[in-house]
Amino acid sequence: MSIKQYSLLEIKKELQQLNGKQAAELVLRMARYKKENKELLAYLLFDADNEMAFADSFKQDVGLMMSQLPSLSYQAAKVLRKTLKQITKYAKFTASKQVEVELLMNFCRNYVEYVDRRTSYKPLRLILTKQLEKIKKVIAKLHEDLQFDYTREFDELLDDAVTRLPWLYKHDLML
Structure with missing residues (x-):
């Protein structure tokens, strides 16, 4: 469920095709990270x-991981935290609030689908x-048109979650 690993030789060849300014921007952005360079x-x-294609392929990986969640709550929570860590990392890579909302909403849909409701x-x-x-906060930072679309999608997700999860209360999470 990770980004495909390219060899340093492949990365070097791709960098050689870029002009100096583009390469400098990539390297400066990369320098902010340590482990994930x-x-x-x-x-x-x-x-x-x-x-969005990157997000879609990652969403498929998340769906596969979530469909194989352990039945024990403690172990399921560990897998969910690991998945969220990767979602956070990839959302940081894209630097796009829209992608972050997509990934988080997909995570929540999969949670509602696969986690033990009782x-x-x-x-x-x-x-x-x-x-x-977190989704509510990120939606508030989007453009108005996207806010409208994602708010509607968020409300549908929330309605579905409330009907499936007896312990979730909608009024606490409304936008």
Whole structure:
């Protein structure tokens, strides 16, 4: 479920095709990160031209991971946190609030679909509520047209979650 790893030789060849200014911008952006330098550079060189296609392929990976969640609540929470860590990392790579909303809404849809609805494990429940709150904050930072579309999609997600999860209350999370 990670970005395809390219060899340094492939990255070097791609960098040689860029002019100096473009290469300098890529390297400066890459310098802000430590551990993920190679992944970020690979994203910028090979996937940045189509952010939504990148997000769609990552959403498929998230769906696959979520469909294989362990049945024990503690282990499921660990897998969900790991998935959220990757979502955060890739959203940071794209630097796009729209992609971040797409990834988080996809995560929440998968959560509603695959997580045990009867669980009383509070950390597992908090994962969803915190992500729904995060989506609200990110939607507020989008352009008005996108806000309208995503608000409607968020309300549908919230309605679905409230009907499926007896412990979730809509009035706490409304936009």
